[in-house]
Amino acid sequence: MQFGPYCRMRLYCTYHDCNVISLFFIAVKVENFTLFESKLTLKAHTANTIPCMFHTRRHLNPLKVQLEWGKIERNEYVPLIHLYGDHVRKASSDYGDKYQVFIPEVSKGNCSLVINPTEITDSGTYQVRLTIVGKLYQPTPSIEVEVVNQPKGESRGWFKKKTTTVPPTTTTMMATKAKKGSAANNTESASDVIFHQLDAIERKIFIFIIVIGVFLSIAVMAGVLLIIKLRQKSKKGDEEEG
Template sequence: MFTFFWMTLLFFLWGSTKNTVESALGRPICSGGYCITLNEGEITTEAGLCVVIPCFFTMADGFTPKAIVWFKCEPWRRRCGDSDVVFHTNHDKVPSEFLGRVLLLDPDVSQGNCSIMINDLNTSDSGSYQLRVNGFYQGMADGLTFPSRTSLSVKGLYQRPTVMVPPLTEGQQATLTCTAPGLCSGSPPTITWMWRGKTEDYHVTGSTSALKTDNLTAVTQRHSSTLTFKPSAKHHNTNVICKVSFPGNITTEESVSLNISSDHEKHVSVFGVLPWVIAGVSLCVHVFCMIYIWHLWNTRKKKKLTEDQTYVSLQKRDTSSEYDVIVQRPR
């Protein structure tokens, strides 16, 4: 978290005032007109990745800074010596194990930015880091080693690659993407794809892309690789592995299980549901017909009852003599 936070902070605050940056890092420590602002507390990071040690300084009036020197030594030592140099503006004074791995983020020393990035980290990079600024004071060569230090702790790599898997269908070409952890400008990692069998892992025989590097900023990069293949039934429920190897034999991997669907399964699924759909429709039609018949029957019955009641009513109201004669006539 420290790595990503400080990298983001420095890249986006370079154009801001130094007071803003200093307040984010902590209060500057000053003595005799010389001030330095370092990260408060221990910076924790992981082997194989990179880290930024944020740093800003100001010099006394009359001092012109010309070179930046960083040392690394044990915390209990009062002062780091020349044998502990890990970065020097004059590169020929840097030991081979640090040369090219430690970068000054702002080459213009006059800006007071002494922040460095360390790439290809290993656990031996843990230690106490101390700054010295060389230059001229009132025309004479001079330099100052700041007593304040920052502490770096490099742990084992626990971050894993990120593997993106799209929906997979049997016979349809698909592309998987693996992105290495970290945003570093050091040695690019090696990314390999493997299938995980029951007893051993074996390399993928499909089409894998070469390592792709995206330059996010002047000093940060993202590394990725792709695997393109046509899934088949044999790939279903198998595991594919993306393995990322950093310098120093530092490796990390991510395994994902593949779920392969097929057109046959879709057809079976459709045909499996179809009988239930037909049965449901048939039931609805039957219920509708029964309700309709019941409605017709009730309507007809009510109509007949109404007609009978009308006839009886008419009979009772007809009192004509003709009717009486006809009714009383003997047979």
């Protein structure tokens, strides 16, 4: 079939626009994909969270986001839990609800892992993998976790440094209002840990920007004064020659 010049131009433009639109939706820049710490100490026989977050400059479609947590066993990566959209797949039915993620919050940047309950055997290296629109973001963050027994007589609410504990949560949809409220509180608890760390990072960046701004202002003022002096010298030289 033959097309006239105008039709060919319209077809080209349509094809070009489609490519631009496709690239816009496919290219997603992930920033601050982090586990915050390289090592973490958790208490045994409690529900614990390994904080994780990432940031994107635009809203993500939850159906295009895949999140997977795994553990390094005998130098091999072993998947624990995989989230694709709103579907959760466990590596083994024996895990039950031991490993959980915050399904509604993942597309918003909360990639934390909940281990409930945490046992001594859960010590080891954990790795999180984030895939958006088919792209796996690398390098994949990893963290060394040490699980310790809680000393006798110690309150379950007493936490040591780099120890994080949150109430039990669930990755399934809640049927009652009470369970929904509980899930919301758990999400807020994990989010508080994450955003507290994020606020600290942002404060450091803000202070750094202020310091740079002060130095730049001083440099500009010094440059202006130097130019003024040079012009004054130039005028004096012209007057003396005249």
